[in-house]
Amino acid sequence: MTTVEAGSSAPKLGEDDVRKIDQLRDCYARLGSELSRVIIGQKDVVEQLCICLFARGHALLMGVPGLAKTLLVSKLSETLSLQFSRIQFTPDLMPMDITGTEILQDGMNGRREFQFVHGPLFANVVLADEINRAPPKTQAALLEAMQERRVTAAGKTLNLPPPFLVLATQNPVEQEGTYPLPEAQLDRFMFLIELDYPSEAEEIEIARSTTGADAPQLDHLLHAEEIIDFQQLVRRVPVPDHIFEYAAKLVRKTRPAGDSAPAWLKPLVGWGAGPRAVQNLILAARARAALLGSYMVRLEDVQEVAMPVLTHRLITTFAAQAEGIGSKDIIRRLVEESNRER
Structure with missing residues (x-):
């Protein structure tokens, strides 16, 4: 308990x-x-x-x-x-x-x-x-x-x-x-x-x-x-409130029709990640923390699992493909911007 x-x-x-x-x-x-x-x-x-x-x-x-x-x-x-x-x-x-x-x-x-x-x-x-x-x-x-x-x-x-x-x-x-x-x-x-x-x-x-x-x-x-x-x-495995908020905000930024999406992302992404992505970010972060012997989920746990969780959930547009921009590039930039905003 x-x-x-x-x-x-x-x-x-x-x-x-x-x-x-x-x-x-x-x-x-x-x-x-x-x-x-x-x-x-x-x-x-x-x-x-x-x-x-x-x-x-x-x-x-x-x-x-x-x-x-x-x-x-x-x-x-x-x-x-x-x-x-x-x-x-x-x-x-x-x-x-x-x-x-x-x-x-x-x-x-x-x-x-x-x-x-x-x-x-x-x-x-x-x-x-x-x-x-x-x-x-x-x-x-x-x-x-x-x-x-x-x-x-x-x-x-x-x-x-x-x-x-x-x-x-x-x-x-x-x-x-x-x-x-x-x-x-x-x-x-x-x-x-x-x-x-x-x-x-x-x-x-x-x-x-x-x-x-x-x-x-x-x-x-x-x-x-x-x-x-x-x-x-x-x-x-315990998850602090700010980790839940970080995961939800990160996923919401991938949705081009939403208010949270940055302006540069909207012409590059046709479809963003759904709520299951937030669930998987938290679960994967919990598992990673436990495997590494941590008694609480840390921010770096979410950041380390963001790429494998989100890559296949983003559908890029033709404009992104024409410029050679993949979903991994978009996720990497989103994580970097989220770190600067903290």
Whole structure:
């Protein structure tokens, strides 16, 4: 239970929660060390994946092939003792291919009866590879799983096993045979995580470590029940009032039709971020603070998660594209201006 200090704008954590945050910080440090035995570099990506996991959010991964996206996700699942499932999305993939379907089998009494067979969505960590290659019906089935953490199949509604995390990779929309993700589905992803090429030293180390002996088996650091407990802990991390105000004002500035938007932004942004962006900013900041061992959300926590939270929620205009201005440039300028206004 939290207590409140006189003059404080946020509740203080109790002793049990303080102890749990210390445990989470130590687990996160060991997790990074364990993954570094297999994954070279990508420290920021690991942090963002862990933020999504402990904040109960989903992530959209962007990057060229060969950047170890699948390996990273599978090894993260292995280290956390979570069930991992990989779905290769294709234009002919149907909803029942991911949710499951009923099959006719012989029953115990000799009569034939329908039995539901779970699809690959029934896992703790689901990697949706090339998500925008799937037709809209299949994307809608995935959207229900992401939002409600349940699926509807064969006339039944079935809950997915907690914790549940969807990590999706996406191809450029310009490629043939892709279906652009609707804004409603993009908004369900807490983070857009961008993976870049490794440095020269990292690439040499990748070649050295992956062309020799088999990859080592990683230690299991956490179990599903412990992760769920930490997810509940994250939502109890105190947030001062000025942090709520900062997050709300930052998001409102991205909306060109609103009074809060600066004049320079209005011709560059066609559509800004919605209220879910404010929720994700606060949740992600809470998770980051807990992972780093902080007992209260700080301003820098919100600033560090602003880019992955807002990048895919801003739709730039043709004028911005013609000038080579992307959503990341706009967010970076908004954060800098917000700092000067404080």
